[in-house]
Amino acid sequence: MELLVDKLNKIFTKAFCDAGYDESEIKVGECAIEKFGDFQCQSPLFLAKKYHKAPFIIANDVLAHLPQNDMIQNATVANPGYINFFVDNTFLAKYLEEYLQEVEKPRKPTDKKVLIDYGGANCAKPLHVGHLRSADIGEAIKRISKFMGDDCIGDVHLGDWGLQMGMVIYAVWEKHPDLVYFDENYTGEYPKEPPFSMEELKVMYPSISQRAKEDEILHEKVKQITYQLQQGRRGYVALWRHIIEVSKKLIKQDYDKLNANFDLWLGESDSKKYQDEVIEYVIKNGYSRVSDGATIVDISLPEDKTEIPPFMLLNSAGAALYSTTELATIVQREREFNVDEIIYVVDNRQELHFTQVFRCVKKTNILKKNIDLKFVGFGTMNGPDGKPYKTRDGRAMGLNDLMDMVKSKALEKVSQSKIGYSQEEIENISNVVAISALKFADLCVLRTKDLIFDVDKFCSFEGKTGPYILYTITRANSILAKTEKLSKDFCLLEEDRKLALSLIKFTDAVKNAYEKSAPSYICDYAYSLANEFNTFYAKSSIIYEENLEKKYSKIMLTNYTKNMLKKCMDLLAINTLEKM
RNA sequence: GGGUUUGUAGCUCAGUUGGAUAGAGCAGUGCCCUUCUAAGGCAAAGGUCGGGGAUUCGAAUUCCUCCAAGCCCA
Numbered sequence: 001m002e003l004l005v006d007k008l009n010k011i012f013t014k015a016f017c018d019a020g021y022d023e024s025e026i027k028v029g030e031c032a033i034e035k036f037g038d039f040q041c042q043s044p045l046f047l048a049k050k051y052h053k054a055p056f057i058i059a060n061d062v063l064a065h066l067p068q069n070d071m072i073q074n075a076t077v078a079n080p081g082y083i084n085f086f087v088d089n090t091f092l093a094k095y096l097e098e099y100l101q102e103v104e105k106p107r108k109p110t111d112k113k114v115l116i117d118y119g120g121a122n123c124a125k126p127l128h129v130g131h132l133r134s135a136d137i138g139e140a141i142k143r144i145s146k147f148m149g150d151d152c153i154g155d156v157h158l159g160d161w162g163l164q165m166g167m168v169i170y171a172v173w174e175k176h177p178d179l180v181y182f183d184e185n186y187t188g189e190y191p192k193e194p195p196f197s198m199e200e201l202k203v204m205y206p207s208i209s210q211r212a213k214e215d216e217i218l219h220e221k222v223k224q225i226t227y228q229l230q231q232g233r234r235g236y237v238a239l240w241r242h243i244i245e246v247s248k249k250l251i252k253q254d255y256d257k258l259n260a261n262f263d264l265w266l267g268e269s270d271s272k273k274y275q276d277e278v279i280e281y282v283i284k285n286g287y288s289r290v291s292d293g294a295t296i297v298d299i300s301l302p303e304d305k306t307e308i309p310p311f312m313l314l315n316s317a318g319a320a321l322y323s324t325t326e327l328a329t330i331v332q333r334e335r336e337f338n339v340d341e342i343i344y345v346v347d348n349r350q351e352l353h354f355t356q357v358f359r360c361v362k363k364t365n366i367l368k369k370n371i372d373l374k375f376v377g378f379g380t381m382n383g384p385d386g387k388p389y390k391t392r393d394g395r396a397m398g399l400n401d402l403m404d405m406v407k408s409k410a411l412e413k414v415s416q417s418k419i420g421y422s423q424e425e426i427e428n429i430s431n432v433v434a435i436s437a438l439k440f441a442d443l444c445v446l447r448t449k450d451l452i453f454d455v456d457k458f459c460s461f462e463g464k465t466g467p468y469i470l471y472t473i474t475r476a477n478s479i480l481a482k483t484e485k486l487s488k489d490f491c492l493l494e495e496d497r498k499l500a501l502s503l504i505k506f507t508d509a510v511k512n513a514y515e516k517s518a519p520s521y522i523c524d525y526a527y528s529l530a531n532e533f534n535t536f537y538a539k540s541s542i543i544y545e546e547n548l549e550k551k552y553s554k555i556m557l558t559n560y561t562k563n564m565l566k567k568c569m570d571l572l573a574i575n576t577l578e579k580m
Numbered sequence: 581g582g583g584u585u586u587g588u589a590g591c592u593c594a595g596u597u598g599g600a601u602a603g604a605g606c607a608g609u610g611c612c613c614u615u616c617u618a619a620g621g622c623a624a625a626g627g628u629c630g631g632g633g634a635u636u637c638g639a640a641u642u643c644c645u646c647c648a649a650g651c652c653c654a
Contacts, residue, residue: 025597032600045599048637055637080637082600306583309653348585352652379585380651413619433619444605445593449586450650456606457592461619463605464593471619479616512596524594527604538612538621558616580619 001102003507004071004087004095005029005039011069012041012062012083019061021047036076037084038501044081055081087501093492096500100560103506103567107149115333116142118345119156119255119262123247124168124205127254128396129389129453130347133378135260136442138345139573140519141376147571148514153263153337158251160244160267161325164205166226167212168243169236171204172196173225181235190235194242201246254399257435259573271328274335275320278328278366279313287364288313299359309352311360326357327366334367341372343517348377348448376517379450389453402458407434409459410467419579429580436466436574443572444523464527466574469565472530474580475537476562480555482543488552495539499557502532503564510571519572526568533561 118138293316410430509525
């Protein structure tokens with residue numbers, strides 16, 4: 001199906017050509033001033049210089065050559081050379097119905113397999129506000145890409161190989177020093193069941209981490225355990241497996257609340273099997289050199305203004321680093337999942353690190369095919385002082401603490417509702433409302449910018465928020481529930497055309513969101529559509545409308561809007577409600 | 581010190597390849613529930629687009645310079 005703007009672009013391109021301006025890139029856009037038109041063409045302004053003519057004259061030439069058609073109405077020229085026009089109502093009504101049918105159809109597959117690396121939670125550690133962005137943005141990008149026809153898989157990519165693992169092992173040892181895991185001479189099978197519960201695991205890391213900050217000896221001990229684990233000490237590895245297993249369950253609970261559904265639950269340690277091979281490949285093929293005892297790969301390019309620090313393969317102690325693991329992971333993703341593109345949804349602060357990794361991949365030709373490596377960075381969640389957000393006691397705020405805060409606010413609000421809900425309904429509704437507030441607040445700012453963490457903002461249910469969108473859906477739904485199906489043809493009323501025009505802008509929003517990996521475009525669109533609907537809602541009486549033709553048309557629009565809003569929220573991975 | 585990002589209303593943010601009167605939300609002001617959920621709608625108010633210079637018919641947007649802040653690497 002040809003989109004309206006494409007149809008218009010074609011007509012205008014022909015008109016320009018007929019008027020003697022042979023240009024291929026004639027474009028039509030939204031009219032900046034509403035009363036002048038639905039759309040406008042600014043091309044005369046751009047062409048003035050080339051043709052040595054005033055834009056106003058060009059615009060009039062074009063207007064005279066505009067062919068007769070059933071779309072464009074009341075085309076006028078405005079100073080200094082805009083061509084403004086309206087779209088015919090009957091045409092718009094027909095187009096809208098076709099358009100909405102088209103949107104429902106599944107897209108043609110793009111044959112592109114994309115792996116999205118988001119999440120990044122650390123095993124044994126609770127999720128904090130910093131994890132919110134990656135989960136929200138990553139999940140939305142995944143859904144948007146899928147909608148556009150890509151074959152997408154999401155990988156949570158857990159941090160399962162760091163110091164925190166040593167801390168938990170230490171905590172277990174402290175509690176049960178006589179478990180077989182700690183007996184170096186033990187050669188038998190280790191128990192299948194973990195020696196701790198989910199609840200116990202939750203408190204292990206925070207308590208040891210706190211103590212290690214003050215206790216130098218304990219800190220050393222933990223480092224040593226971590227080292228021994230990474231060297232493959234049997235008992236520790238067995239215990240480590242238990243920690244991962246229980247930890248995954250805990251982490252999944254949190255991600256489920258945010259609607260972040262990962263296809264893969266891999267972690268840093270899973271690429272370990274490729275690590276030695278990768279190191280050997282880089283060294284053997286002469287891509288690396290030794291500098292101050294460390295093995296590095298120079299990745300600077302001639303066009304760089306300043307030198308980019310080298311990629312570090314092995315440190316001076318001969319140990320693999322975070323960057324090495326990253327390289328091995330990319331190799332793993334090529335071999336095991338055969339991807340065409342990898343998208344990293346991570347904090348902006350990691351940009352240099354990924355630039356180094358990507359360059360190293362390219363320089364060493366370590367991949368068999370050309371995989372597109374994309375860094376999709378997001379801004380840091382900062383506190384009111386502009387620095388990364390910390391609670392009063394100096395820790396990052398826990399995700400669950402934040403959720404509880406928002407939820408209690410939602411509970412308060414829902415309990416006040418005129419509609420008498422049961423306790424169970426109140427519980428469910430406030431849950432959905434709270435999560436929508438949290439996610440929408442996070443998603444609606446352009447991802448690349450740092451943002452100030454503001455509890456009140458996340459708890460806000462008015463204006464440009466998730467609950468506003470949900471509320472709009474429930475209003476629409478309430479009308480639909482109270483009306484019977486009427487069989488009349490859809491005719492668009494003059495007073496409702498703004499809502500219709502808003503509905504057909506969906507394609508632009510998704511396209512932008514997809515191309516720029518920026519879900520905020522969907523938020524903006526959903527908000528403006530909801531806004532338009534609420535204006536429509538306030539102006540019209542729908543279920544009491546006596547003219548059946550009008551009534552039917554308005555009900556149809558209500559239904560279209562509801563579906564569209566739900567579609568947007570689904571792309572953002574935000575659940576909606578029928579009643580609230 | 582090098583790199584990088586940012587500076588738009590009191591606060592939090594939008595602002596398409598330069599284009600008409602720089603837009604939203606929150607807070608504050610005034611209206612609107614005897615009709616579909618007021619978590620809403622309508623109206624007004626709020627700005628030297630960090631400062632200065634340059635290019636242009638035309639700059640929040642491009643270039644230069646200065647100021648301030650964040651982050652990364654040292």
